Amino acid sequence: MIGPDRGGRSFSPCRSPDDRTCGTDGRCPHERVRPADGPVIDRLIECPGHTGQFDDRTGKAKGAPVCGNRATCPVTVEGGRVLVQAD
């Protein structure tokens, strides 16, 4: 994952091993760690802070220590550029 900031917001677009793209908030709701270095395993994004996990399609938290979901946004790759569709 990579973690660009844009317009005062932070995003974490990622590509899974089966080549799907997804995007979520760039900060973990637990202790605001940037999850950009975390792996995506079996449709779960793992936060490098304390190994909290989130569904890569919905941003839904999948158990402790995280207590909140992450917003999601569409991500596409066009011509080698990663495009994040933020509201």
Ligand code: FES
């Ligand atoms: S900061 Fe993400 S799980 Fe703690």
